[in-house]
Amino acid sequence: MNVDQALETRRSIKHFDPSVTIDDDMLRQLIRPVLYTPTSFNLQHWRFVLVRDQARKYELCKAAYNQTQVRDASLVALIVGKLDAHVDAARVWKGAPDRVQTSMQRAIDSLYAGDAGLQRDEAVRSGAMASMALMLRATELGFSTCPLIGFDDAEVRRVLGIPADYVTALLICVGRATAHPHARIGRFALDEVARLEHFDGLPLADQP
Numbered sequence: 001m002n003v004d005q006a007l008e009t010r011r012s013i014k015h016f017d018p019s020v021t022i023d024d025d026m027l028r029q030l031i032r033p034v035l036y037t038p039t040s041f042n043l044q045h046w047r048f049v050l051v052r053d054q055a056r057k058y059e060l061c062k063a064a065y066n067q068t069q070v071r072d073a074s075l076v077a078l079i080v081g082k083l084d085a086h087v088d089a090a091r092v093w094k095g096a097p098d099r100v101q102t103s104m105q106r107a108i109d110s111l112y113a114g115d116a117g118l119q120r121d122e123a124v125r126s127g128a129m130a131s132m133a134l135m136l137r138a139t140e141l142g143f144s145t146c147p148l149i150g151f152d153d154a155e156v157r158r159v160l161g162i163p164a165d166y167v168t169a170l171l172i173c174v175g176r177a178t179a180h181p182h183a184r185i186g187r188f189a190l191d192e193v194a195r196l197e198h199f200d201g202l203p204l205a206d207q208p
């Protein structure tokens with residue numbers, strides 16, 4: 001399966017076979033490539049909380065307003081972003097030449113330290129990019145997925161023990177679909193959403 005096929009066939013699936021399990025080896029195959037996802041200054045804000053325990057999935061299902069795909073998925077992954085990821089600058093730039101380490105540290109500190117809004121934007125942005133990568137990888141491995149933000153944030157944080165210095169980006173359900181979704185509806189056309197050179201520029205025509 002290539003990227004184009006994965007993008008086109010991925011759908012948000014609401015019905016999973018609860019008897020399907022995902023073992024640690026499959027988890028590694030799923031998550032490892034996701035760690036290549038880019039992040040600003042290589043800060044890698046994301047953390048992945050991987051839930052397979054049935055009782056915990058039940059609790060998450062309740063926290064997600066009883067959306068049953070959370071209960072029935074083989075894996076429920078919560079992607080969170082570290083708000084103060086800039087404190088890891090020295091670690092992630094350690095292998096670089098000294099002058100690069102110094103300039104990166106300076107740039108990262110001046111950009112993020114003291115700017116809670118930007119820290120949050122970046123943590124969510126990185127988490128969202130990783131979430132999409134995870135869904136594409138799951139698709140390639142033959143699974144279906146459903147991304148979710150329909151949940152009580154405080155309750156999900158309580159169930160999974162998420163510390164206050166991490167923001168939740170998305171819950172992603174991964175499993176084997178038992179029912180296929182209705183045909184795609186309501187998607188905007190290419191020439192409505194893509195403009196050339198300027199926000200008010202010419203639309204990118206759907207056909208040559």
Ligand SMILES: Cc1cc2nc3c(=O)[nH]c(=O)nc-3n(C[C@H](O)[C@H](O)[C@H](O)COP(=O)(O)O)c2cc1C
Nearest residue numbers: 010011012013014067146147148149150151181184
């Ligand atoms: C940020 C985000 C939050 C979403 N939250 C939910 C949700 O709480 N429950 C759900 O069933 N689907 C959720 N979805 C899935 C969307 O409803 C779905 O992506 C959209 O309707 C398009 O359908 P498709 O993914 O099958 O192409 C969410 C998707 C995104 C990206």
